[in-house]
Amino acid sequence: MTDEALQSDDALSTPATHASLVDEKIVLAYFVAALTFISISMLGGFLMAAQLLRHNPLNGIEIFSPGRWRMLHTNAIAYGFLANGFLGLLHWVIPRLTLRPVLDRRLSWLIFAAWQVVVLATAVGILLGQAQGLEWGETPTWIDPLAQLGLLLVAINFMTPIIRVKGPMYVTLWYFLAAFVWTFLTYAMGNFVPEYFVSGTAAGAVGGLFIHDLVGLFVTPLGWGLMYYFVPILLKKPIWSHGLSLVGFWGLAFFYPLNGIHHFLYTPIPMFLQYGAIISTIAVELVVTTVVINFFGTIWGRGREVLTNLPIRYFYTGMVFYFLTCLQCAMQTTLTFQALIHFTDWVVGHAHLVMFGVFSMWIFGMMTYLIPLILKRDWYSNKLCEYHYWLSAAGLAVMAADLILGGLFQGWSWSSLQPWDRSIDVSFPFWMIRIWAGLSMFGGLVVFLYNFYMTWRSEPEPAMDVAVVPA
Amino acid sequence: MSSHRENKATIIVTAVLAVLILVPSLWGFGMKLTEFIALVRGDVDGIFAISPVANYLLASLGFFCLLLWATLNGMFRDIEEPKYHMLEQEAKLDEASIKATPSDH
Numbered sequence: 001m002t003d004e005a006l007q008s009d010d011a012l013s014t015p016a017t018h019a020s021l022v023d024e025k026i027v028l029a030y031f032v033a034a035l036t037f038i039s040i041s042m043l044g045g046f047l048m049a050a051q052l053l054r055h056n057p058l059n060g061i062e063i064f065s066p067g068r069w070r071m072l073h074t075n076a077i078a079y080g081f082l083a084n085g086f087l088g089l090l091h092w093v094i095p096r097l098t099l100r101p102v103l104d105r106r107l108s109w110l111i112f113a114a115w116q117v118v119v120l121a122t123a124v125g126i127l128l129g130q131a132q133g134l135e136w137g138e139t140p141t142w143i144d145p146l147a148q149l150g151l152l153l154v155a156i157n158f159m160t161p162i163i164r165v166k167g168p169m170y171v172t173l174w175y176f177l178a179a180f181v182w183t184f185l186t187y188a189m190g191n192f193v194p195e196y197f198v199s200g201t202a203a204g205a206v207g208g209l210f211i212h213d214l215v216g217l218f219v220t221p222l223g224w225g226l227m228y229y230f231v232p233i234l235l236k237k238p239i240w241s242h243g244l245s246l247v248g249f250w251g252l253a254f255f256y257p258l259n260g261i262h263h264f265l266y267t268p269i270p271m272f273l274q275y276g277a278i279i280s281t282i283a284v285e286l287v288v289t290t291v292v293i294n295f296f297g298t299i300w301g302r303g304r305e306v307l308t309n310l311p312i313r314y315f316y317t318g319m320v321f322y323f324l325t326c327l328q329c330a331m332q333t334t335l336t337f338q339a340l341i342h343f344t345d346w347v348v349g350h351a352h353l354v355m356f357g358v359f360s361m362w363i364f365g366m367m368t369y370l371i372p373l374i375l376k377r378d379w380y381s382n383k384l385c386e387y388h389y390w391l392s393a394a395g396l397a398v399m400a401a402d403l404i405l406g407g408l409f410q411g412w413s414w415s416s417l418q419p420w421d422r423s424i425d426v427s428f429p430f431w432m433i434r435i436w437a438g439l440s441m442f443g444g445l446v447v448f449l450y451n452f453y454m455t456w457r458s459e460p461e462p463a464m465d466v467a468v469v470p471a
Numbered sequence: 472m473s474s475h476r477e478n479k480a481t482i483i484v485t486a487v488l489a490v491l492i493l494v495p496s497l498w499g500f501g502m503k504l505t506e507f508i509a510l511v512r513g514d515v516d517g518i519f520a521i522s523p524v525a526n527y528l529l530a531s532l533g534f535f536c537l538l539l540w541a542t543l544n545g546m547f548r549d550i551e552e553p554k555y556h557m558l559e560q561e562a563k564l565d566e567a568s569i570k571a572t573p574s575d576h
Contacts, residue, residue: 017564018568097560168545168547168550169553170557209527237558238554242551242552242553243481244484244485246550253534254534257531258527272510273503276503279500280496
């Protein structure tokens with residue numbers, strides 16, 4: 001990278017400033033959209049949990065049937081919360097890292113509007129029963145081309161400043177660059193290949209790749225890329241080893257794409273593909289270990305920051321959950337383990353651990369850091385920020401542990417050939433705990449929304465007029 | 472002197488971890504690739520296995536080319552430098568932004 005007198009690319013005589021690079025309004029707009037969709041998603045999760053306890057308040061209403069709420073729950077998290085959250089954060093990070101604004105701010109707003117249309121249309125399509133038959137790819141077929149075009153525009157808008165960077169790139173930019181290509185390809189693979197080109201077992205295999213690549217090649221590179229940016233900024237010290245971070249990046253690039261087949265162990269998919277998926281999943285765990293070592297090496301000697309700096313606490317909590325979830329993944333994808341836990345709530349616990357415990361916690365941490373900088377005022381209540389963290393982290397820990405354990409009981413019940421009803425009876429106490437854990441997480445979100453609203457209503461502080469002061 | 476020692480330790484840790492990850496993974500991948508070729512050659516049904524493997528190879532080939540391009544263009548020459556540069560650039564950007572702010576605030 002070169003920063004000759006910190007000059008922006010388009011006007012070499014103009015020194016780059018935060019205001020000239022970052023459009024804070026769009027960052028905030030994405031945050032509002034993300035928080036709206038996570039509220040809807042959590043409501044969907046709550047209704048599904050109530051249905052399992054036979055207390056569905058919307059019983060008998062077709063468009064609000066539990067199966068549809070469930071799809072709304074997962075899609076609103078992936079495309080409504082995570083995608084919106086990441087897009088907002090990218091508008092902050094990429095211009096600051098590259099010292100160049102995104103390709104076009106009008107294009108950014110067009111993408112913002114188009115993406116909300118895509119997510120809302122997906123929600124409506126799902127509720128009206130038009131879901132595509134693919135986990136996490138339920139986006140109705142008539143929206144797929146628009147979503148694909150949106151992802152292309154996102155790639156063009158963000159990749160332009162990155163590819164103009166000269167010299168060795170910081171690891172965050174490597175992750176982002178890859179994520180834009182991977183997300184575009186992954187979406188196309190999952191939504192078009194099984195629908196129009198292949199069928200049967202091959203379509204199942206591609207579906208497995210899609211589900212997992214959406215986690216590993218869309219959410220993971222963006223999440224880690226953001227961590228490699230925000231952790232050094234907040235700790236005011238460089239990452240422990242940039243070389244090791246690149247091992248993590250290239251390891252992900254080469255080992256992750258084959259992982260998805262592990263969703264279909266014991267199927268007619270050839271065993272060499274199943275074994276290949278198991279091996280590459282274990283290899284990814286080794287890669288993840290290098291990444292986690294790197295971040296703990298970075299905070300070494302500054303451990304107290306986890307207690308005093310809330311965004312850092314969010315980040316490192318997510319990292320611990322990430323290591324656990326990948327360790328769990330490396331075990332659960334073995335054939336022996338899979339025979340017990342397949343189709344059980346273990347998998348649901350695992351999914352919540354990674355989607356909420358890691359990536360949602362990271363986004364909450366980054367929002368906690370950036371919202372005061374963007375609004376140029378302190379949080380209305382730091383205590384409410386703490387409540388949000390503890391209600392989310394504790395709720396998630398209880399939910400994940402509960403579902404993982406409950407999944408084992410379900411698996412043992414099925415493997416001992418007990419009647420199906422018996423496994424439901426066994427599951428009931430776990431589902432009861434799950435709904436309370438979910439309410440804790442939802443309560444945390446409500447507290448955060450209230451705090452956000454009250455902060456927005458308060459007066460700006462002149463001392464924070466320049467949005468560059470670290471927390 | 473101590474920073475030189477730290478750099479050396481970092482390089483050794485990086486190399487050891489890279490070998491630990493790459494060797495078993497390449498061995499596993501090589502074994503499965505051999506089985507794959509045998510399956511495609513010997514079984515008519517084996518052809519449907521090509522679809523996910525082709526997906527993987529296409530993605531990996533692209534990234535292999537990118538890795539080659541990055542290596543040839545010196546992206547990994549001074550491998551630790553970008554982490555210092557990033558923080559310095561952030562500090563300068565903040566400084567420039569503060570200077571550019573009107574003084575009446």
